[in-house]
Amino acid sequence: MKNIAPIILSLIFPGAGHLYRKHIQRGLLIILSFTSIIGLSISRISLLAHRYEGFFPVLKKAFSNNPGFIIFLFLFTVLLWIWIAIDSVKYSTLKKRPGVFVLILVIFFGLGWQISEIDVVKAAVQMPDAWKPLSKVLWPWKAAITYKTEELTGGADLVIDDPDYVLPALNRTEGKPFVETDPRWGSLSTLDKNNEIVKGTSITVRGSGFTPGEVGEVWWLDSISNEFRPREGGQYLSVTPDSEGKFEFTMTLPYRLIPPSAQGVQINRVEIRQVRRVGGPIPADPLKLTIARMVETIFMGMMATIFGIILSIPVSFLAARNIMSGSWITVAVYYFVRTVLNIIRSIEPLIWALIAVVWVGLGPFAGILALTIHSVAALGKLYSEGIESIDPGPIEAIKATGADSIQTIMFAIIPQMIPPFVSFSIYRWDINVRMSTIIGLVGGGGIGFLLVQYIRLLDYQAAGIAVWFIAVTVAILDYVSAEIRRKFI
Amino acid sequence: MLEIKNLSKTYGDGTKALKNVSFNLEDGEFLVIIGLSGSGKSTLLRCINRLVEPTSGSITWNGADICAAKGADLRKIRSQIGMVFQHFNLVKRLSVLNNVLSGRLGRVNTWKSLYYKFSKKDYEDAFSALKKVGITQQAYKRADELSGGQQQRVGIARAIMQEPLMVLADEPVASLDPVLAHTILGYIERMNQEQNITVICSLHYLDLVQRYATRVIGLKDGEIVYRGTGEDIRQMTDREFKEIYGEEAERVNAGKPVKGAGL
Numbered sequence: 087m088k089n090i091a092p093i094i095l096s097l098i099f100p101g102a103g104h105l106y107r108k109h110i111q112r113g114l115l116i117i118l119s120f121t122s123i124i125g126l127s128i129s130r131i132s133l134l135a136h137r138y139e140g141f142f143p144v145l146k147k148a149f150s151n152n153p154g155f156i157i158f159l160f161l162f163t164v165l166l167w168i169w170i171a172i173d174s175v176k177y178s179t180l181k182k183r184p185g186v187f188v189l190i191l192v193i194f195f196g197l198g199w200q201i202s203e204i205d206v207v208k209a210a211v212q213m214p215d216a217w218k219p220l221s222k223v224l225w226p227w228k229a230a231i232t233y234k235t236e237e238l239t240g241g242a243d244l245v246i247d248d249p250d251y252v253l254p255a256l257n258r259t260e261g262k263p264f265v266e267t268d269p270r271w272g273s274l275s276t277l278d279k280n281n282e283i284v285k286g287t288s289i290t291v292r293g294s295g296f297t298p299g300e301v302g303e304v305w306w307l308d309s310i311s312n313e314f315r316p317r318e319g320g321q322y323l324s325v326t327p328d329s330e331g332k333f334e335f336t337m338t339l340p341y342r343l344i345p346p347s348a349q350g351v352q353i354n355r356v357e358i359r360q361v362r363r364v365g366g367p368i369p370a371d372p373l374k375l376t377i378a379r380m381v382e383t384i385f386m387g388m389m390a391t392i393f394g395i396i397l398s399i400p401v402s403f404l405a406a407r408n409i410m411s412g413s414w415i416t417v418a419v420y421y422f423v424r425t426v427l428n429i430i431r432s433i434e435p436l437i438w439a440l441i442a443v444v445w446v447g448l449g450p451f452a453g454i455l456a457l458t459i460h461s462v463a464a465l466g467k468l469y470s471e472g473i474e475s476i477d478p479g480p481i482e483a484i485k486a487t488g489a490d491s492i493q494t495i496m497f498a499i500i501p502q503m504i505p506p507f508v509s510f511s512i513y514r515w516d517i518n519v520r521m522s523t524i525i526g527l528v529g530g531g532g533i534g535f536l537l538v539q540y541i542r543l544l545d546y547q548a549a550g551i552a553v554w555f556i557a558v559t560v561a562i563l564d565y566v567s568a569e570i571r572r573k574f575i
Numbered sequence: 576m577l578e579i580k581n582l583s584k585t586y587g588d589g590t591k592a593l594k595n596v597s598f599n600l601e602d603g604e605f606l607v608i609i610g611l612s613g614s615g616k617s618t619l620l621r622c623i624n625r626l627v628e629p630t631s632g633s634i635t636w637n638g639a640d641i642c643a644a645k646g647a648d649l650r651k652i653r654s655q656i657g658m659v660f661q662h663f664n665l666v667k668r669l670s671v672l673n674n675v676l677s678g679r680l681g682r683v684n685t686w687k688s689l690y691y692k693f694s695k696k697d698y699e700d701a702f703s704a705l706k707k708v709g710i711t712q713q714a715y716k717r718a719d720e721l722s723g724g725q726q727q728r729v730g731i732a733r734a735i736m737q738e739p740l741m742v743l744a745d746e747p748v749a750s751l752d753p754v755l756a757h758t759i760l761g762y763i764e765r766m767n768q769e770q771n772i773t774v775i776c777s778l779h780y781l782d783l784v785q786r787y788a789t790r791v792i793g794l795k796d797g798e799i800v801y802r803g804t805g806e807d808i809r810q811m812t813d814r815e816f817k818e819i820y821g822e823e824a825e826r827v828n829a830g831k832p833v834k835g836a837g838l
Contacts, residue, residue, distance in 0.1 A: 483664035483730075486624055487737055488654025488681020496689050497677050501668040 089175045096171035103174025112177065116170055119190045123166070126197050127159050155200050162193045219546040226550025232370040233363040238263055238302075240293055241357030245271040246309070246344070251351050263295040265358055274354075275341040286339035293334075293358055296327040302360040308342050309352040316340035325358060333358075372548035375536055380555045382450055383532035387519030390454045394461025394518070395511055401427070401462060402469030409473060423466075430463035435521050439530040450531030457518050457525065465514055472506030509571045516567040523556045576601055577623070577741070577773065582632035584618050584797075592618040594797040596632070600790070602740075603771040605764065607784050607808075609801075609819060610794035616777040619794065620743045623775065624656045625649060636741070654681025657734030657772075659763070661746040663726040667719035671710070671729050674718050675701040678736025704732040708762055724755040731762050742766060744776035748783070756780075760787050781816050785809045793819040 092103030100120040104113030134155075135147030149156045166189050173186045240263030245251045249271050258264045272287030296302060304323035307313045315322045318337065327333045337356075344352060369377075403409055405427060410420035438456035446452050476499060484498040526534025533552055540549035577600040584593040592615045600606055608616045621627035623634060625641060634641040636652070644652055657678070665674050676693050679700075683693065693701075705711045708728035713721060718729060727747060734742055744763060748756035760776075764787055767774045778784050784791060791808045793801030801819045803811075 477664075477667075479660065479662055479664035480666045482621075482626055483658065483660060483733070484666070484677055484680065486626060486653055486656070486658040486743075487678050487733070488650040488652075489677070490650060490685055492685055493680045493688055497669070497673075497680065498666055501666050505668065 092174040093171045096174040097167070100167055100170040101174075103171065104177065107174060107177075109177060109179075116173075116186065116190075119187075119194075120166070120170065123163065123190070123193050123197070126201070127163065130197065130200055131156070131159075152200070155196070158196050159193075162189065162196065166190065166193060219544075222546035223550035223553055226547040226554065229545075229547035230370055230373040230551055231367040233367055234365050236362050236364045238296060238360040238362060239357055240265040240295065241305075241307075241355050242267045242270070242291070243353050243355050244289070244339075246352040246354055247271075247273050248351060253353075258294075261295065263293065263358070263360075265291065265293040265356070267291050267356060272339045274339045274344070277341070283341065286341075288336055288338050290334060290336045291325075291356060291358075292332075293325075293327070294330070294332045296331045296333070296358065297360055297362055298327050298329045298331045300360050300362060301326050302333075302358045304337070305357040305359055306340050306342075307355040307357060309344070309348065309354060313357075314340075327360075372540070372545070372551050376533065376548075376551050376555050379526075379533040379536045379552075380559060383522045383526075383534075384519055384559065386450050386453050386457065386522040386525075386532050387515060390457030390461055390518045390522070391511065391515040393454070393458040394465050394514060397458070397462045398465035398469055401466040402473060405466055405470035406473035407470075408476070427463045427466050430459060431467065433460075435460040435525060436528055439525045439528045443529045448529040448531070453522055453525040453530030453532055456530055457521055460521075461514055461518060464517075465510060468510040468514075469507065472503060472510065475506070476502045505574050508574045512567045512570050516563050519563055520560050523560070576637060578633075578635045579623075580633045580635075582619070582622060582634065583630050584615075584622060584627060585630045592797050593622070593629075596794075596797070596799055598792060598799065598802070600773065600775070602637075602773050603767070605767050605774045605787055605789045605805075606776070606792065607788035607790070608775065608777040608792050608794060609779070609784060609816075610777070614794040615797040616794055617745050618797075620658075620745050620775060620777065623741075623743060624653050624658060650681050654737055655740045657737045657739035657742040659727070659730050659734055659742065659744040659747045661749045663723075663730045663750075665718040665726055665729055665733075667717070669718060670715055671705070671718055671721065672698075672701055672714045674729050675704055675714075675732045675736050678704075678733040681737070701732070701736060704735040705729075707735060708732050724751055724758070727751060727755075727759050728762070731759065735766065739772060741773040741775070744774065746777050746779065749779060753780075756783060757786075763787075781811070781813065785811075795819065 092106050094103075095106050096103030099117075101113045101115075101117035104110075104116060131148045132144055134151045135144045138144045138147045145156070166186070169186050169189055173183060177183050242256065242265045243253055244267055245253060249269075251271070253270055256264070256266055268290045269287075272289055275286040276284045278284050291304075302325050303315060304325060305313050306316045316337065317323065317340075323335075323337060325333045325335055339354075342354070401423060404419055404423040407420060410416040435456050438459050439453055442452040442455040442459075446455060480502065481494060481498040484494050489497065522530070522532045522534070523537075524534045526532040526536065527538050529535065533556060537549055537552040537556075540546075540552060579599070580597050582593055582596040583591070585591050596615075596619060608619065610616050618627055622629045623636075623641065625644070629642055632642070639648075639652060641649075641652055666677070669677075673691060676691075676697060679693065679697050680688055683697070687693070702711060702714065705714055708731050710721075710725055710728050710732075713725060713729075718726065721729065727750075730747075742763060747763065748759050751759060760783060763774055763776065766772045776787070778787075785808055788808055789805040791801065791803045791805070792799055
């Protein structure tokens with residue numbers, strides 16, 4: 087009989103039964119969880135049907151949008167409701183019954199899935215599309231090198247629509263490319279009334295003195311020297327000279343509108359252009375820029391660490407409990423400094439960088455400023471803990487030998503402080519370099535600045551080079567800092 | 576001669592560690608202080624070289640008022656009093672040799688010592704101190720690489736280096752096994768007998784007290800509850816020894832061995 091009241095109370099309001107049975111903490115936790123589940127469910131369901139009004143229309147629309155979610159929510163909420171009622175009777179401090187919280191966690195997981203718009207299908211379907219840019223990032227080294235090039239050009243003029251006009255004779259020079267056309271005049275392709283192409287004159291182009299075997303591009307220059315690559319059958323025209331550097335091909339004069347205002351003889355030109363590598367591979371711009379920015383990044387991290395160390399040493403003494411426990415004033419300073427350090431530290435360097443950019447403008451100095459602010463707070467705390475963990479024993483022993491206070495600091499305190507000091511400083515340098523790689527995302531200079539530009543330009547190969555450099559630098563730094571720290575402790 | 580009169584110490588949190596402790600000690604004695612943990616032994620020892628400031632009372636040593644000494648005078652007094660600690664209190668990251676040399680800090684030029692520069696004689700003395708405790712081989716090792724027994728030898732070498740007139744030893748063997756205990760106390764006894772250095776040492780084990788003490792003081796709750804000579808203590812039974820340690824210890828001891836009583 088005495089079990090009825092909590093069950094009914096729990097069915098009316100989940101968690102009330104626990105309160106009735108004086109399990110206050112559990113009851114409050116259940117009430118809090120249950121009300122947030124209901125609240126979140128209502129807000130998510132109304133979002134699913136955001137243009138509908140009224141209980142049933144909304145439910146209906148939401149169900150048609152995402153039936154799995156609605157069924158899940160309904161079933162598990164009802165199950166939870168009943169479970170809580172049973173739990174309110176069966177729970178006792180002697181017997182742990184975690185079941186109800188497991189169920190709450192499951193519902194929160196389902197809600198979280200829907201709220202964070204997790205879409206496994208999308209991830210699977212879009213994987214092949216993503217592979218192309220990703221593969222460029224993974225192996226970007228094609229963009230890292232480039233070659234100096236040399237252009238070999240030869241061309242011949244043509245008269246448009248005027249077979250009687252005589253062009254100056256072509257003269258062949260030894261060692262220079264030579265091109266001639268047959269005939270030396272023609273009509274351009276045009277469009278008729280139905281927008282159908284009317285093919286122009288077909289000409290034969292002959293050439294000599296080109297680099298054998300190297301593909302040459304065919305270019306067309308109209309009467310005002312606008313140049314373009316003519317196409318045939320959708321493909322750009324190109325030509326490969328034979329072993330003597332000679333070639334011969336036929337082409338139709340391309341479509342080109344002659345403006346009505348054009349006067350006099352129209353002379354067009356066909357050119358064959360060969361681009362040739364000269365010399366060995368040289369680093370491309372993305373590689374050079376990446377290296378320069380990487381160096382900047384490492385030094386940003388170093389400068390921020392050095393400033394951080396210098397500024398945090400005095401601060402750390404103010405934040406060390408064993409040093410500041412003298413009077414109420416020092417204790418007040420201790421709590422004040424600690425609180426300020428905690429606040430500064432809890433704001434991410436990226437946000438400090440946003441502030442610093444407003445302060446000193448874009449560039450590495452803003453990044454250094456942001457990292458320094460964060461470093462002072464982080465190192466101040468770590469150093470102060472190092473100071474707090476000093477063993478008072480040796481200090482006592484050195485004092486007992488009759489040493490004065492400077493000698494005591496030199497013999498008993500400094501040797502104890504060096505290992506944590508060095509360890510924390512190197513650790514911070516490591517963090518600062520890692521941080522300065524991304525602080526450029528918000529304009530704080532360094533390699534992140536470059537990376538975000540390459541990504542916005544969709545130049546994934548160049549971005550890949552930057553990513554590789556970041557990864558390798560961070561890995562090396564990680565190893566080196568771990569080694570140094572291991573040696574010093 | 577050391578004269579202690581009405582010495583009291585109350586800590587900031589209100590703990591009364593010493594209450595009106597008075598005793599005289601002739602030069603060259605080996606005084607052993609016995610008592611439970613928290614009975615005030617450590618406080619008493621630390622008042623003698625002012626590592627702890629006494630609240631009231633006076634300490635006079637060979638005519639000098641230790642309680643009134645300040646600055647350079649206090650450091651001079653401290654440099655004449657060697658101290659050995661239960662947990663050795665070596666500077667772990669310094670070499671054994673530097674730890675021993677730190678015994679000279681009270682007598683050398685401050686600025687030279689700041690970059691660990693000592694005279695040739697200081698180095699010779701440090702090696703001879705290390706030789707006395709038999710660990711010359713370890714001179715250049717870092718102090719924390721040594722075993723507990725070896726670390727305490729370094730602690731004693733540091734005290735020898737002070738060329739002290741008095742040695743305070745705060746439970747010097749409580750962290751060591753019984754065989755080592757005799758070795759360590761043997762070094763202290765040799766200083767006492769060969770150079771007539773006054774020794775004040777706190778100990779837990781009755782057999783050690785009986786073996787080394789020429790005089791004994793029992794402390795309980797900051798008050799002296801027993802005074803005796805070496806002869807007295809050698810005739811003492813376990814039961815009487817327990818009484819000094821208090822009924823509380825005895826009752827616990829009836830059930831299972833109590834570490835504090837050490838019996």
